[in-house]
Amino acid sequence: MNAKRNRLLAVIGPGILVAATGVGAGDMATSAFTGSALGLAILWAVLLGAFFKFVLNEGLARWQLATGRTFIEGCYDRFGRAAKWLFLAYLLVWSFLVGAALMSAVGVTCHAILPVFGSDAIVANKIFFGIVHSLLAIALVSLGGYRLFEKVMSICIGAMFLVVVLTAIVICPSWSDAARGMLIPTMPEGGVLWTIALMGGVGGTVTVLSYGYWIREKGRTGTEDLKTCRIDLTTGYVMTALFGLGMVIIGNSLGSIEGGGATLIVNIAQQLETRMGGAGTVVKWMFLIGAWGAVFSSLLGVWQSIPYMFADVCSLHPERKGDNNDVDTKSTAYRGFLYAIALVPIIGLAAIDFQTMQKTYAIVGALFVPLLALLLLIMNGRSAWVGREFRNSYATSAVLIAVLLFFGLAGTMQVREQLGRNANTNSTAQRVEIDSRSLMR
Numbered sequence: 260m261n262a263k264r265n266r267l268l269a270v271i272g273p274g275i276l277v278a279a280t281g282v283g284a285g286d287m288a289t290s291a292f293t294g295s296a297l298g299l300a301i302l303w304a305v306l307l308g309a310f311f312k313f314v315l316n317e318g319l320a321r322w323q324l325a326t327g328r329t330f331i332e333g334c335y336d337r338f339g340r341a342a343k344w345l346f347l348a349y350l351l352v353w354s355f356l357v358g359a360a361l362m363s364a365v366g367v368t369c370h371a372i373l374p375v376f377g378s379d380a381i382v383a384n385k386i387f388f389g390i391v392h393s394l395l396a397i398a399l400v401s402l403g404g405y406r407l408f409e410k411v412m413s414i415c416i417g418a419m420f421l422v423v424v425l426t427a428i429v430i431c432p433s434w435s436d437a438a439r440g441m442l443i444p445t446m447p448e449g450g451v452l453w454t455i456a457l458m459g460g461v462g463g464t465v466t467v468l469s470y471g472y473w474i475r476e477k478g479r480t481g482t483e484d485l486k487t488c489r490i491d492l493t494t495g496y497v498m499t500a501l502f503g504l505g506m507v508i509i510g511n512s513l514g515s516i517e518g519g520g521a522t523l524i525v526n527i528a529q530q531l532e533t534r535m536g537g538a539g540t541v542v543k544w545m546f547l548i549g550a551w552g553a554v555f556s557s558l559l560g561v562w563q564s565i566p567y568m569f570a571d572v573c574s575l576h577p578e579r580k581g582d583n584n585d586v587d588t589k590s591t592a593y594r595g596f597l598y599a600i601a602l603v604p605i606i607g608l609a610a611i612d613f614q615t616m617q618k619t620y621a622i623v624g625a626l627f628v629p630l631l632a633l634l635l636l637i638m639n640g641r642s643a644w645v646g647r648e649f650r651n652s653y654a655t656s657a658v659l660i661a662v663l664l665f666f667g668l669a670g671t672m673q674v675r676e677q678l679g680r681n682a683n684t685n686s687t688a689q690r691v692e693i694d695s696r697s698l699m700r
Contacts, residue, residue, distance in 0.1 A: 272409050273473035273488075274495030277316065279416035280560025281463030282502055282553055283364060287423075288523040289460045290503050294510030297447045297454075299433070302440035302507055304457045309500035311665075312462030313492055314658045315628070316470050318635040318651070320488040323471045324481060325649040329586075330468060331568060333638055335575045347572050349627075353465055354565055354600045359607030361558040362389030366608070368551050371525040372544075386608050392555055393601045396562040400597060405476045405588070408563050415556035420502055422549025426542065427505035430512040430534065437508060455669040457507075462499050464627045469564030472571075472586060482649065524550045562601055569596040629667035632659045 293301055319330050326333060334342040366385030369392070376383040399411055431437060446454065474488060513530045528550070532543035570592035586593065636659045638644060639651045651659065 271491050271494040272413070273470055273477060274491035274493070275416055275498070276409065276412050276473055276495075276560060276564075277462070277467070277470055277492070278495040278498045278502070279412045279553075279556035280466045280469060280564065281312070281461075281499060281557075282416075282419070283361065283557035286460040286503070287506050287550065287553055289456050290506035291510030291513075291527055292523060293450075293453045293457045294507035295513065295515060297450045299436045299440040299508065299511050300445045300447055301450060301454060301457065302437060302504055303442070303444045304454045305461060305503035305507060306441060306500055307444075308458035308461035309496045309503065311458070311658070311662050312467060312499075313496040314655060315631055315635065315662065316462075316467050316492050316496075317489060318639050318655070318659070319467065319471055320474065320492065321485060321649050322635070322639055322645060323474070324479065324485050324488065325645040327480065329471045329571055330634075330638075331571045332575065333644075334634065337638065337644070340577075343572055343575050347569075350465070350565070350568060350572070354569075354596075355604050355607065357465075357561060358393075358600050358604030361554065361561060362393055362604060362608055365389055365392045365551070365554045365558055367522055368524065368547065368554050371528065372547050372551065386605075389608055390605060392558060393562070393605070396555075396559045397597060397601045399559060400563045401594070405473075405563075408559070412556050412560060415552040415559070416498070418552035419549040419556070420498055422545050422552075423502055423505040423509070426531065426546060427508040427512075430531075431508050432512050437504075441504070452672070455672070457503075459628065459666065459669060461503050462496060465568075466561065466564060467631070468568060469560070472564060472567040475586075485649075562597060565600055566593045566596040569593070626667070626670040629663050629670055632663040632666070635659055636663070 290305070322333055323329055328336065331346065334346070363385060366387070366389035367381070369388035370381055370384035374380065374384050375387065400408060479488060509527065513527060513534065528543045528546045531546055532539035535542045567586050570586045570590055573592040636651065636656060640656065642650050
């Protein structure tokens, strides 16, 4: 039995990591809030969003297996030093903002589970638990290596997946409506922005680049491994889609819910306690533990994977252009950035206004997915670069164009919304609006 389980994990392990890292408190909250606001008619957007991310990640894997180079290395080879410095600048800003957001999310979730400084000391508990989990992630990544990291992530995503899916099954108000929502695309009135947020939140953004490093850890380096990667990615994004569907169903079943990010997740747990009667307490704690699994696995996945990218970028030099570059997790660049992403964003937990951080993150992250789709169209579209057998098919190119257009429009709308928002946020209505829209990040 253990041998079969190990063989299965060897095949689907990186896909599970993609699912675990790509789902955080913000994605859970966005799915739940969208379900509450728009109902089950919007379930198709979860499936389409997961499919879009699958196509992107399959393209990344195909490039790497066909060329022997990571996507970052490929961009440097084909577009020169400008690609290196632009990505490095982007990565530094993104890492700080996401690091602070992830620590905040895990801190708020743990405050609901075990408020060590008292139930009213939300900020103190948030900072304390955020720092504790960040240090724990450093220890797991530094001391346990990839194997321990993979096992811990599998446990976390198993907990969050089972809890969310089982809860959705129990409280789904109408499975016929859910089936129609998945199979018949409709757009509820006033639901455009929420639909964009829902699709964009499925499966992460920058973290999709992590898959290339994880398959190297599993020893997948040649084109013969492409089929295995496709099976692996299918498994990961099916789990991601089911998780998103479950959160939309839960949000719809509970009706009106308030809050933002991890705070909204805590409010959902409290409503589940009231809704489930005698079993409410058990359901509440199960949901909180599942939510903790989601936010901590996302934090741990980012802490382990983003230093790969930094070390990869740092190793790019003109004299080594085209050479194989297996990132060493014991290198100074990898370890240094691991400590940086785990410690520097602590400043953001208390010193930086949350709305300012959200606004900057929204602008920084809005155009990443369309840019990635454009690059995959170019780099995987040339037989001279990847080989005739592994270049984009017509169907894949069509999907990438759809991703480019959809997320390009979505990103433009988001940037315009953020830049056009007035600094005056004194009224209650404005504060509520900003808190609600922060779920779309």
